[in-house]
Amino acid sequence: MYKMKKILSLSLFAICVLFLYACSHKTTPTKTTVETKAPTTDNNYTVTLNSNYGKEIYESKxxxxxxxxxxxxxxxxxxxxxxxxxxxxxxxxxxxxQNVLGYLKDNAKAVK
Ligand code: HEC
Structure with a gap:
């Protein structure tokens, strides 16, 4: 009977250790994805970058x-x-x- 108790407590101990081990090893994501808020359905914007639109903004702003x-x-x-x-x-x-960047990219100084 005594031996049974010892085995039981030992295995309980082992389960606890395993449990703690499992809990401490939760994987936490290291990278969070950053969502950029780009309006895609708004009628005021063309989604494809437009160099002419970029130029307009550039020159006016x-x-x-x-x-x-x-x-x-x-x-x-x-x-x-x-x-x-x-x-x-x-x-x-x-x-x-983005559109201004597009315009600048098209017309920037060339990299030698
Ligand atoms: C509210 C005023 C203001 C507006 C609008 C503005 N700028 Fe400027 N800009 C400044 C000031 C002030 C400086 C100089 C100090 C500094 O560099 O922050 C400057 C400097 C610059 C320089 C010099 C480069 C450098 O590294 O300093 C460039 C190029 C420039 N601006 C481009 C732009 C472009 C492109 C836009 C339009 C998207 C723009 N600026 C709109 C105020 C403005």
Missing amino acids: CGSCHSLNKPGDYTYNQWYPIMDRMAKKADLDYMQK
């Missing part, structure tokens, strides 16, 4: 605080971080920014 830069003043890699800052200043929404 980007020359109010300083003189309008030429797209060819910078390479696209230089434009990208500048646009992060300036899109906020010019109050561009997501699609406007």
Whole structure:
């Protein structure tokens, strides 16, 4: 009888250990996907990037605080971080920014 009790408590102990082990190893996702809010059904936007629309926005919104830069003043890699800052200043929404980026990409200084 004594032996039975010991075996029982040992196996209970083992179950507890296994249980704790299983619980502490819950996999937590390391990457959270960031959803960008891009309006896809709004009639005001063309979903495909439109270089002409980008040009329009660029010329109407980007020359109010300083003189309008030429797209060819910078390479696209230089434009990208500048646009992060300036899109906020010019109050561009997501699609406007994308379209301006499209326009700049088409007309940026070539990378040597
Ligand atoms: C509300 C005013 C304002 C608007 C609108 C604005 N800018 Fe600017 N921009 C600034 C100021 C101020 C600076 C200089 C200080 C700085 O770099 O933040 C600047 C600097 C720049 C520069 C110089 C590069 C650099 O690294 O500093 C570029 C290029 C530029 N802007 C492009 C744009 C474009 C493209 C837009 C349209 C999306 C735009 N700006 C709209 C205020 C504005």
